[in-house]
Amino acid sequence: MESRCENCIIRQFNSLRAMSKEELKQVSNSKTTKILKKGEPLFEEGDKLNGVYCVRNGVSKLSKLSANGKDQIVKLASKGEVIGQRSVIAQENTNLSAIAVSDMEVCFIPKETITHTLQKNPNFTLEVLRHMAHDLKEADDVIVNISQKTVKQRIAEAILYLKNNFGEDKDGFLALTLSREDISNVVGTATESAIRIISEFKKKGLIHTSGKKIGIKDEKKLQDMVEGF
């Protein structure tokens, strides 16, 4: 049978840790588990969400389609993160799409369970609030980065971000492999520009690549690049 939320380690990393034993039992009884293959959508922009998704494994990109037909990736959500809270809380259709960028395992928690607890357990609400406050700060940082840094700086930053958040595999490549297009959508630039700059980094010996995989060779210089040197 399904594993129980009460015992789930993932929970330690998100706002569900503020739930009481009773509440967790309820979550566990109402949740369903879902497996997604790389590339499959969890939901699409504009969908009405009937609950939130707790990521057990894998990574999802949260993106928004712009008028000119390009996706902008606003956040990468991985193990322990809860996706869709914003829409459920604001009682609106979702403003973002969520698509798996690696195989995923997620738990779906119906919104009734969440909203019920939000109204009853102030500790949980406060915990969710803290998480959202954190997300908001990060969003502010993204705004400043995108508008004030060059594409080169942002790509260097993205590469370091991928290392710091998802680590490296045994061969020294970034553990999370994004397509060049996804990278350009994180950074907010044309795919060709991203590719060009990645090639340049490679020529300069800052990184090495193999297919779409990227490995960091000179972290310090990459960091300097971010700072603008």
Added chain:
Amino acid sequence: MESRCENCIIRQFNSLRAMSKEELKQVSNSKTTKILKKGEPLFEEGDKLNGVYCVRNGVSKLSKLSANGKDQIVKLASKGEVIGQRSVIAQENTNLSAIAVSDMEVCFIPKETITHTLQKNPNFTLEVLRHMAHDLKEADDVIVNISQKTVKQRIAEAILYLKNNFGEDKDGFLALTLSREDISNVVGTATESAIRIISEFKKKGLIHTSGKKIGIKDEKKLQDMVEGF
């Protein structure tokens, strides 16, 4: 004597409306009122906030300094909005500066009053949460706009935003007058670029200006500009 929060109309527009009579009384007793002249700071990036500010009148820009020395304006907060909640909730120093862009009147509410209510009144917490969810969505939209629209589109959008949110004066100029530099910092571009594009809009008959004041002449064409025509 000072006016009482219980009677304050402003409250209707922000999360304070979810407070009980008792709680409001406490807020009213602990609050202080502050007058700011245009250009004066409410607080600066990195400050530790001892409470939140409720805007009674005037407008404040919330901005963040980037590495290259330029400010990026992340939000304009006006009547009814509460400033500084994010930092108080996350228990961090503030990541933004708040500077008055017009004369202001604000109420300062000490953080103890807020955090106390956050722990006791789930309705209030939920209301704050909803507001933050809304802010987060807006931040996502800003990210997409900045990275996917041209400077011209963003300036057209900013002008329409100023009209829709702050209205026009009797002579048909935008009621909130921002300096060209502030406009460029909202839009995330160089001041000269903003000026150039504003001149261009003027030549094309989309707007008219007088000193730093801007008035809209052809809203439809401005809107088309935003859409990319």
Added chain:
DNA sequence: CTAAAAATATGACATTTATCAGTAGTCTGT
């Protein structure tokens, strides 16, 4: 394993935007 499809890569060029330099206009405080 192989052919087709998709993704990556690169060059040439157009467009957008930033930077620097300098002038004109507007506001502020005495």
Added chain:
DNA sequence: ACAGACTACTGATAAATGTCATATTTTTAG
């Protein structure tokens, strides 16, 4: 009312980035 300071404006130019076209490599499906 006036000087000085700030702000708006304009031109010339450089730099960054986007676009289109096309070649090459990698991945995928059968």
